[in-house]
Amino acid sequence: MMSHNLQHHTRSILAHSSRTLLFCSYTNGTLPSSPRHSTTTLHSRIEAASEGKTAITRVLEQWRRQQKGKQINPSMVRVLVEELRDSQRFRQALEVSDWMIEHKLCNLIHEDFTARFCLIENVLGLKEAEKFFESVPENQRGEAIYTALLNCYTVKKDLVKAEGTFKNMREIGLLLKPLPYNSMMSLYFSVRKRDKVDEIMREMKENNVQFDTLTVNIALRVYASVSDLLAMEKLLAHWEGTITLHCLTSLDMAKAYLRNGSKVKAREMLLRTEEDHIDHESYAELLTLYGEAGEREDVYRIWDLYKMTEKQDNDGFRALFGSLLKLDDLNGAEEIYYNEWDGSGLDFDVRIPTILASGYREKGLVKKADKLMIKTIRNEKMVRPIGQLLEEWGKKGNLVEPSYMRELIKDLCDSKQYPKALEASTWVSERNLFALFPEDYAARLHLIDNVLGLEQAEKFFNCSITENMKNYSVYSTLLTTYTRSSKTVDKAEATFEKMEELGFLLNSTPFNSVISLYSEMRKRSKVMKLLEKMKEKNIEPDNVIMNHVLRVNAYVSAMECMEKYKREWEENNLKLEVRTMDAIAKAYEAEGSILKAIEITSSKKEVYRLWDAYKKDNVGDMSNEGYRSVIRSLLKLDDVKGAQEIFNEWEPERYEFDSRIPSLLISRYCEEEKYNEVKTRDVMKLSRKKRRGLQFELFKDVCVILTATSFGVGFVPCMVSLCGGETITVWGSLAVVVTGIVLAVTNSF
Template structure:
């Protein structure tokens, strides 16, 4: 622990100069302690695995927990969309009584319950809250209704919040988002007007949603008027995200000169925000501006201390979009030398780029080179190649690559192959494979998708070609509740 604190003190020595030594030591110690606990939770990527045993073991080993540590862990897990694990921590935090559980924590927990267990569970949770704890949970429940796209229920509940005096800009923003999500963007500006009439000041997000709603309808003139109003508001601080949104709307409208003006405005606001650089790089890629992409990438590496996988993913994807595959390969080599953990989503971008250009063999060579270095691909890496070979009608290779993907499925239980690729491979192997090959492939396929008619079509064609009796196959179909269609019956008659 002492060594971890020392490293934090070294890293933040400039900050320490402005903070009392005792306060800074406590802050550094808290951060180090949080990291140690989070480092135990973070590797549990499978949502079906509870993190409660990890938390219990931490306490049993004498590990300290406090409100700020657990709150930060919940926030980090939510940011990573690991909602089930975030809910585990939140409920453990409230049930153990190790630290105070505030109204804001109840609101976060309700939102997580809605995401993980559904709307009924969220409503039940809301009704069980005391008057003291419920104040901040009204907005969380509204957010659950909005997320489900329930227009009438959302509007009715919003009216109740307004009558109680609980409605904030965040809640009005939720209603604006609801209209956009449900295909009614023309109603969002009316909500912005209502906010102002009710004396609720719109925030940056309010204006951005409204501008997006005009952009969706190609009403650039109205979008520009909202932007002008936003820039005039003294309580609004213009940020890179707003100008990047405007630039993107201009790009979609085909007004590239105006887009470039607002990309420059956005860049002036980015400062040291790596996410901002990524966003701008993607937008410049949409305009085909390679020089500006490379300039911003260089700036990001100078301004931001460290580039993570997300940053390389953005830059690699942008180079692929411009067809710069040689430079993409060089950047991938750079990433491999610096990455602390090998994430196959990064090289997959190059594999996709090769396949899009019809260079599937080059994509396969790249993947096999990575395997030779001791890395185990994800199923999707091989599935990308399978799709590429299907496009080139090299079905033997597509079959081999899909088999590789299926054999790796246990490493990524959430992976599902593309239905079109599966259909093509099943059709081909039914016409060309021997019985053992088809049975083995179908058996593997059943581990990732529900048994379907196409699997039986492939088996039936192989059985008939090889002169094998099909009565047992027809019986299996009946057990799987799949009726023999005309194609099956016609195959049987041959």
């Protein structure tokens, strides 16, 4: 019956588990008779086959068949389960345990049930472990499995079930060792029931169960938590030299002494803490406590030990800065802040600079504190709301300089940290820290639009800004808000007209805003009207307006007007934007001026596309002008390699060698930071070759014509200039002269 229940529970566990357990199998080798050695061999098979994706049961079955009918030693399987469990491979250990039960390898003992309970709890959870516990016959429920169940409940802080299990163990007579008592003491400690801890300790004494190190440490922590120094010191004195104080126990006892004002005893206890292994989480607490009970040397000693762990975090830095400031070591805190934390690469923790800023203020270093706060708020890594920082900045009667806040808001805007900038602007306004100017309202209007949207920006303009504050900067900001979308073009035009009524059209900025909107909407006529109005008011267009005007003309293919303004403004140092160049290039392409498009486009990809189109349209009739345009454009776009390749394929127009084409490349190579003499010589050599080839073709054509028309003519003198610069005179018939020219020219090459 017991075996049937266990097998049924095994099948339910396998069905419950959603994870497939995969292993490979071995087929070679024999198994020794030693249980530990045999288990090691089996375990090595499982380890080596971990990537083979074969079920672990196949490995076990193959191993079983290799025994050739021999009785399997259960110790081998038990050792395997133990090794897998110790290496944190709980699922695999549970699979082996399932297989062991399914094949009835042996009669199960208490240790088998306990091991299986722990595996089930770890892999499948406490509920499945409880079901397994209920399936175990009562005569097999020993101390170990009850203790394991009790420990599960204490970890979960399930007081009712833990007390019920402890009561059952008491009634059965299984409370024979400290472990179950320690579990209950830990649970009562966690739920602050000191009286229950005393009851457990009394019961241990009554049952002659010896206290162990864990028992004493738990009791000391309980007494420390309620500041019962008398009971704490009495218990420690009784067990001094017998048990080892844990790190957390020493820290809790030091806290108890500090609460009682006993700094000397607290420091002594902290020094004892250093005798034990200090876990990483305890360093921050140790630093904090030394700040209350020790000296600067203590803090720096612990900090040096902490740095040796190479696991520094913000908790440690916060504890260090807090302690150094308590010990009046502002210089030390400042040095570590800038030399260690600022460049540590840790996640930004706003509390750390706030601690240092508070230290500055306590010393009267208000300007240092303000600068640190500004730097902290500007930090782009700090994405959380800055209200807490601002409150810290403005509390205790600190005077916030208007220039600081205006500079801060501007810097946050420039770095596009609009939510922070708006929070700072709102904080200034709500607390009436200083008198606001129209420019302050304009800045806040801009921020509200960016963060909260147009509707809230309009509400702020209409309800929160008084008429006497609505100057040029406020209206200009509102106009910019409206000109960002064609949906608000009517409001933009109304605002522009209002600014004209108020006499605010004094510079190019409002024109710029409206022209940009009209340009995007392809409203060329309105753009040109505004340009005329600027001329009437003697307002010179800036570079942005020039680009908008050129673009809108390009959009509608108003080529004559576009080129007119382009020529005019190029004399005024016009700088074409990428969008403008691309728009003009498309306009030129649309009207068939491919070479002009090549010259103006901003994209190498477009240059090659247009060049391919040009070559397709001019097969057999490629012009020098085309090569000049494409090479010049590629060099402008820093594609020297591409320009060189185009030059290599260039064939001069018939009878015309254009020296400007190689000059483009030669000039570029000469301008490079490291003069490229080799490439310059290559270009010159190739140029001479192309020139000689052109001259040869010319002479051939002349000779053909003269030979065809002039045979039989008398003797004539003829001067022949060779390509090398040498001149010779040939006398004879024209036919002979022509023949001589051909031979001379041919020989010169």
